[in-house]
Amino acid sequence: MNAQSLVSPGGEGARSLRFAALLATYMQSANLPLPNSALRLIQGSLSMTDDQAGWIFTAYLAASAISMPIAQWLAARFGLKRVYQAALALFVLGLLLGTAATTSLEFVGARIVQGLASGVLAPLSMAIALETLPLDKRATFGAKWTAIVLFGIVSGPSIGGWIAEHFGWRPMFYLSVPLSAFIFLVVALLLTEKKAGKPPAFDFFGFGTFTLGLISLQMLLDRGERLDWFASLEIWLEAMASALGFYLFVVHVLTSNVHFLNKRLLKDRNFVLSTVIFFALGFVLLSTMALTSPMLDEILGYPPDTTGALTIPRGMGLVGAFLLMGRLPERFDRRFFVAAGIAIVVYANWLMLGYSPLMDEWPVAVAGAIQGVGLGILMPAVSKVAFSTLDPTLRPEGTGLFNLARVYGSTLGVAIVQLFFFNNTQAMHMALVSNLTPYRAAAHSLTSAPLQALEGLNEMITGQAAFIAVIDQFKILLVVMLVVSPLVLFLRKPVAAN
Structure with a gap:
């Protein structure tokens, strides 16, 4: 500065x-x-x-x-x-x-x-x-x-x-x-x-084109479902603006000598791979919260204070593991802890697939605490690996890009899980309703049921569909961590910081 x-x-x-x-x-x-x-x-x-x-x-x-x-x-x-x-x-x-x-x-x-x-x-x-x-x-x-x-x-x-x-x-x-x-x-x-x-x-052209691409993509994801996707002129314009912004940014990075993203950062294998893993970490970090709290509050009917309290075990696991990793001796290879952190997060997301409308608070608390521990191990470990081989003169710029990867991962992660959540809720609602026909014994009496009873039944079906859709989104988070897990094999052994 x-x-x-x-x-x-x-x-x-x-x-x-x-x-x-x-x-x-x-x-x-x-x-x-x-x-x-x-x-x-x-x-x-x-x-x-x-x-x-x-x-x-x-x-x-x-x-x-x-x-x-x-x-x-x-x-x-x-x-x-x-x-x-x-x-x-x-x-x-x-x-x-x-x-x-x-x-x-x-x-x-x-x-x-x-x-x-x-x-x-x-x-x-x-x-x-x-x-x-x-x-x-x-x-x-x-x-x-x-x-x-x-x-x-x-x-x-x-x-x-x-x-x-x-x-x-x-x-x-x-x-x-x-x-x-x-x-x-x-x-x-x-x-x-x-x-x-x-x-x-300051590279205003690079910053402007990247911002255009990012915001247009964000608007496309947020507004697409409401506007019936490419049946809307607005979605077409946002898609073209996003493609144009990212295209100009990539061309600018490859052809210009001065821009706010230093090309030398992309030559360090550990930094690039660790940044991708950190992006995935951001994708999971806030997306889990964006799914769990509405599940408890809106679908299962928990009061806001209980919903908030159930985030505490995850927070304790995350911050506790993060602080313990800070006391780890330098002689331990951080690549092992990157792999361990990813494995623990994957296991926690797998536990979330077992959530049920009949469960009490304990499954949420346990899965959240385990995921918190995994994230708390992964975050400092992958940060250490990312900067251990990076030229010290590039570390200030690298730090900015590294932290932005987490923010961008969280931004797109929340948008994507929300998008698939609404799509899956509608699809599951249609699938469940299709089985309620006058020819099924359980639904035979519905033809003479009062309107209030039919509304109650529809609300129950909507709740069931929404819960199934939430579980489907936890699968997305599980897949994201599985996709980046092989990158650990390509990380070089960290060297002592200069």
Whole structure:
């Protein structure tokens, strides 16, 4: 970054600033899944359809994926302190817009505002925290920062569920307003800066074409089911825009010498393969949450606080395993732990295929805890492998791309499982209803049944179809991890970090 903050490592001021930066990191990550345990309440008050409920996740993620690559350039161009405070103000604006929303589109728009601010807050919070540390402690700080991000993701639904159950869903967003005010005040009092003497260079063409491709693809996946896919002109336009954006980006990368994705990164086999695995990890990390909480809340009828509480075992397994991996001696080959983490995640997803409408909370808690352990092992292990053979001069750019892979994986993962969920629900509903004919004894009396009884029967069939569709989506997550598992065989043995 060309614009550097004037923060002296050590002292009470530096510790307070680091605490504020880490608090912002936790806050922005916790707000991503915060509404997940209260979807039924949000849908009811905003007349939100099932497919629009999926936008609550994807809008935040896609917006973060847009703003994250440009965060460092903004800080270098306009000043870290100024950009950081603007992002905090934008984040609060998104929170307030969310609480004031009266329609589903207004709420999704508020989530987009939150996501744009979150994509800036995340990398700049880490930059501020790093500047408050002595040089000899910065190398090990990344693991702690990632643990806080994960803790926010896994604890958000339990916090949101408890607040929604006792006070309604809108107050869950007010919780971050005083936190944001505190962070803003600490930054205003303790952080000083100097602006860059020369405006930094940035590959706007590469960034713009990649963003065009990503957002058009996201819109295609989110809107396709509602608009009957390619029967709609909008879907055709989004498909062509996505293809054009990605085509121009690939051509730009292959033909240009200057772009925000360094081609030298693609020459390191460990980094490329590990980034693909990390993409798959992101695909599973949030998609599981996007499926499990609605299953418990909407299909099985669990209250929001119970739905949120059932995410705690997964979070404890994930964060606990992540922290233990940080204490692992360097002599252990991390490739073994990459393979072990993938195997544990696959086993946990296989357990999820055994979910039943008659089950209690324990199968969800056990499968979630096991998956959390697998993800907690896989994440630090694959990160270590990715950067162990990478040229140290490429590590800052590599870190940005590596983290973006997880964000992009989560964005597309949630969109894809939501898409197949609605398709499978409709298909299973038709299959179940086709067996309810007057010639079957169980349905013979339906011809004279009152309308209320028929509505109850249809609701029961819809619930059964939706539950089967959820299980089918867990199969997708299982297949994704199985597909990337052979990549472990092609990883080179990690070398000592330089």
